[in-house]
Amino acid sequence: MHRSLRIPEIVSLIFYETLNGAEQVLNSLNPDSAQALAGLARTCKVFQEPALDLLWKSQNTVKHILQCMPGDIWEISDDADSEEVRLTRPILPSDWERPLTYARRVRYFKYNPSYSYPDSAAFYEMLRMCLPRGPLFPNIKSLLWETSDAALLPHFRAFIGPRLTSLTVSTLQSAAHLSLLPALATECPLLHEVTILTSEGLPGRCEAVSFFVKQLTHLESLEVPCLDAAALDHVAKRPALDYLHLDDQTPFPPVFEPASDVEVPSCCEITKLTLTVTDARAATEVLIRLDASPISDLEIRFPRTTSATALQAIYNGVAAHCNHASLTYLSIALPPTSTPDTAVADSEQIALYAVPGTHLSPLFTLTTLTSVSLAGPVGLDLDDAAATDIARAWPRITSLDLAGSAFPHIPPRTTLRALLAFARFCPRLWRLCLPIDARSVPKWRSANTDAEARPTQRRLKSLHLGESPVGTPLDVAAYLSSIFPKLEWISAGKGDPRYVRAQNSAERRQWKAVEAALPVLRKVRAEERYWTRRECQAEDSN
Template sequence: MQRCLQVPELVNLFCSHLYEAKSPHSRRSPNVGSCAGLGDLAVLAVTAKIFSRHALALMWNSVTFEILLRCLPTDCYESFMMHSVIYSSGHDKEERTSEVIDMIRPLDESDFERIRIYAPFIRNLWCGDEKSKFLPSTLPWFHDNPLPNLRGLYWMHGESDFHHIQFFLSPRITTLHIGHPSLAALTFLLALPRRFPQLAYLALFTELDGVPSLEISAVPTVSACLRGLHAIESLTLATDTLDAPALEHLARLRIPSLRHLDVSGVPADLKPLGGEKAYFASLRALHFTSDIQSACRFLEWCPQKLALAKFSAEISEAATAQEAQHMLSVAVGGIVDSSLRDFSLHNANTTGLDSTVHLISSSSLRTLFAFTNMTSVVIESAFGIDVDDATVTDMARTWPRIERLELRSYRGTPNPRATLQCLEVLAKECPRLTHLGIALDASSVPKLRLGVRGKGSSTSTSTSLRHLDVGDSPISRPTSVAKWMKHVFPRLVGIKTLTDDLELKKGQSEAGEGLVDGTVRYGRHWKKVLSILCESRN
């Protein structure tokens, strides 16, 4: 063992495994690790010198500006808890508790001693506008002692404080995340390609509280910036600021070329691309947050199929069943059949919908059977997804490697046709399935087949399924269902129902009250099923 610990690569691998096992990932902020993961690394760092540098490098790899502030002497600041109440949509109330830090004396050079020790380890820094008041007192130190190895900067400041970004810019930066659209940010973007030609990861305007008129005027600036970047591998645009020239530039990039694209819209004035070249040659992940037409327009615009591994779309307005069918057909026509592993379509939860128009049919879902290597399929409908046992059976046999299959609805599926019987098929055909979401009619409970060796088959069992989302699935005999489920999914630890997300409000119509009452009753029955399953394992 001692000889192994003399190999730096092995020590680093050990520390990395410990860190990754306990560290969450956030799209909007760097991976700052969980308390448990960082605590274990801290213990490792002081256990032996041989671990210290590797553990510290991981502990300080990604930090927030607040973490840097806490490296100052404790007599520099004071902290206290602040309680606040936030109202959304005029009805929902959320109580929050956050820690607030205030500086209580001026800072001098000696106060930054600890930061100076850890600064070389920092690769990613997240700085939000809630810490703006600390910038004037700390920036002189960062001006003279920059973070020398900073690779990723996540800057969430608005107009008044954006210019402070200059103190943190390292020539080695390859990842840049700018949260708020502002005039200062647009001015900065104009010089971005010249200052950071090696930039590989760029995310713009993810904090959606900017001025709409400013976002519109940002299109030419964003376009000029993108057309000047030739090493970009990942791009996220949370506002509709992508124009045709910029998109055409991205399509023609060669190695290294774009691998991940996340956009909020596709321009309508796209010109046809020539068919003689391979466009978006390295694109593997594509995400839309837009109307459904933009997603379709992009796939139809590309002259050849894309070798995507992941496709996802968050639709801003609830798509009709016909629009959803068109989206699925376009996906089949625009994505290489054998490459796609992960497909998700999320509809908006729009009010006043008609189930006859928005109910997604099983025939539409069968369109996806062209993709035979799926590991995750998630489809959210505003008003139900209609599947039967035959469709679920075909899904199970078409996607034997599936790990996540979620067919969800915000309002539930009226009169679901699938039954408990289809769950046994999934247990038999899909041994890797861990998450399942489906509306089914659990009124009738299949008989358990406890076969004897050589005298017929027994009911199939899957030990992989952990989470089941049943929406507002009808159920009348929870004890019988629990007995059956105990055999089919013995390691199930969670059952989610529509009532988990449904906010019950007063003043509903009589018809609405009847629906909600049924939903609540079904929810209680399913929770009883889960309770019985958990008790049986104790």
């Protein structure tokens, strides 16, 4: 045997690569990989330890540990609904020797009731009573405890250990569950990836979560419902923190110091920030405290009741407190919903909630943006001039979504002329979502008001138009194909087709006809270029 194979790290690397990624973090091995590792462990002593480490590294059930104990300890009764595990005799210390030799190899454990076995609260209570001192997996590094069963939730503490660095727990549903958090920071001082999910409206959750977070000093990734001002200041000073997700952030109570007096931390390194806020003020308050952070990805989700004026305040906050040199991805929209809203905005809602193009002007200072998604409760109220301002402001844009809304869109005021600006000023744009009134196709002499030649942009491939009226499909297709020769996909309408009005269904069919004409027009142009080239060559030869 080659001397290099006596080095466990090299053997582990060979096993990992040979099995094509046998180490599936937080997932069990596939049967073929598990069988191969078991065979390697029995081949020779040099292979045994590295193979067993990989075999046990990721687990999603305690069943394998139980199977290492003497066969006369457990009794499994099968019934129609579940399998119940019962003790047939007391567990002695010697019964734990063999299973614990394997349990110490476990680094990742994922509990999910869909494939974890056994999954009853009574079993885990019994297991905690029978365990020797300490956690079941003393060297565990990552734990995912995904269940909404309130009776099971407290038992995840049997799996946490002092070397735990990644923790995901869902869903905390009571004050008793929240009371588990303070002890976690003490028992797991090395935590750097934390995800804590709670029920909505749970009293005291912000205080409990904030107290927990303030004890963590090695944070790199954090996802929690909300934080108070002190906890957010603590988070902003974590030099290793890269990702922050606040799922239900509320405005700070007025007892805290004014935002303008907050000292900006000097070591804030968050690059990805995701906020779901209950009030527009909360978004600005968070951004102020993270002012020094080089955020590149920013996502803000606001409630349906947010007015256009409140959204403008969010835009102002983003422009004032985000790093203009680093921000490339921006999304300010409603939270995703599973059920389409079929309500139609009335005139009062449009006046209060529709976002005019002038409100977007603060964002035009963010010239490094490459992907933008903006929406309002009833949509954006843009015209051709606003579309031109947007195209001029973001020349690096590659994906632009201005079509999102929970309501069927208000009638669009942008026309096919607006697309000329995107063709002229956005050479990298490949995806555009923008409602357009395409009932009238401009003539080229009237469309080109300046002396420049007709713009042609060869990157755009996808065009989503929301609820947009359309005229003669072939005329529209010819216009689009002339300025976007590489355009391939056109979609219209929004939401589940079952909820789409008959008129919109007809518009969808019209737009599909436009899409169907695009490849034909591309073929015609290619043939024209071919024959023109042939004719020129023939003339030159003569």
